[in-house]
Amino acid sequence: MSISSLAFDTLLAARDAIRDRKISSVELTQQALARIEALEPRILAFNSLYADRALAQAKAVDEGERTGSLAGVPIAIKDNLCTRYGTTTCSSKMLANFRAPYDATVVKMLEAAGAVIVGKTNLDEFAMGSSTENSAFKTTRNPWDTSRVPGGSSGGSAAALAAGMCCASLGSDTGGSIRQPAALCGLVGLKPTYGRVSRYGLVAFASSLDQIGPFGWTVADAALLLNVISGHDPKDSTSVPTAVPDYLASLDQPVKGLRIGIAKEFELTAGMDPQVKAAVDTAIALYKSMGATIVDVSLPHTEYGIAAYYVIAPCEASSNLARYDGVHFGHRTKEPVENIIELFSKSRAEGFGEEVQRRIMIGTYALSSGYYDAYYVRALQAKTLIKRDFDQAFEKCDAILCPTTPTPAFKAGEKTGDPLQMYLCDVFTVTCNIAGIAGLSMPCGFTNGDQPLPIGMQLLGPTFSEEKLLRIARMYESATDWNTRRPKLEPV
């Protein structure tokens, strides 16, 4: 038995086809829902499906009641974005039945642009992880090889798109949670500059690092989705009033006098897969052949990135997650308790999974009396130094190119025994969040073998450089055809 692909599987193509009446939104949404039904048992991408509601939204587009730049296109969203409709679980037992009383700003923006939301996708619990294996519900599978993970924490959003269950999706990125799954699933994924996109209604993990961003098959799809979700929001005081350019309008203009920076600190990483290195080197050579100047830059504090990240993020998480107390919302223990502290402690021990507990413990330790200066303040000083490194590097180049991950997708279960080994996979992605800059991952090759796996490269740009960063990515994309490949998937 085989299952037909979506008639139009990229965001821009689908949007245009619906607008030009080559297909109705209802037909395309039905195709997406049929693929979800057939493939979900293998991929396990979704926490909840919006089938009836999606078809009603699609019908409204077909009848001309809903319009906008995404009108009629099936899109999936990460299950840590609040929606009035259905549940918002963060893949945690703590929020298994949580029904948000408001919509996240990005959800409102998607719907105002006419998008059809097909469902909410699996993630590592509270977005803490790199594989979706920390989900309290299930481990999502990589559509390119279902024995492997899709990456994380936005693994459900990446896998849903790579499996052709939607035409684009939204994720969130605190230390690489969009870019790493994009790399592992052969997609374009963008972490916008901190403050570019409103975080209102994104369940908080580490508030100074979190940012919502798009997944697409193409750079243009990421650009279109960024057009829709960017902008200042009075409900998020860290969103900035900086004007939002039309990221699609200039996309096909090559950057004149392009300078690509190569940081030697990103080359010294142990555990680098030779096929990943070779693919990224080939991409550098391609930029050079297009006339770009390759510049050596230095990011000397890169080696402190993961250490600083695994102090700052758990500290903020331990504070943000203090709200889950079994009183106001979320899981409450059914065990008998003597007092309120016991109610808190038992509810939290039952409701949070092990990785979330571990990070709360790290953060609580680092913020506790006597350790605050040694860990938290030190990490914030490292942040200053990491930001300064990038500022200096970007005086010499337009973007820095490096791998997104040291290896292609790993096997489910391969790294779950040792949390530190899992953390070290974030080596190329965390400094982008620490410095608050923009970062994009895109496919730059596939591994050899019977079951080729996607390889991703990362382009890092200064704050609010998304317009140029997307153009730089588009230059590479237009000279390659990696983004035309699709995984071969059969229903179970």
Next chain:
Amino acid sequence: MPDSQISIEDTRHVATLARLSLDESKLQKFTGQLQNILKYVDKIRQLDTAGVEPMAHALPLQNVLREDVVEPSLTVEEVLQNAPETDGPFFKVPKIIGGDEDSAG
């Protein structure tokens, strides 16, 4: 300087601060893991940070104020809709301070 040797008693203390009721085997497991993670994180203590200002936010953000006027907000029903236990317009919890059993509420 803090000592990054973590004992099970340290872990127990941190779990109490974090309001996590962990059993002995979990405390034991976390003690070893925290030890490893903190040993790695100790890297940042080798950094020369003399004269380096700590940076809370990568962007120069300022506090944002608005006019002190009433704006639409959630209704009491919406606020309470996810509460495990309620009593009229209140969140209900077990008794917090000593007293007779009936006053628990």
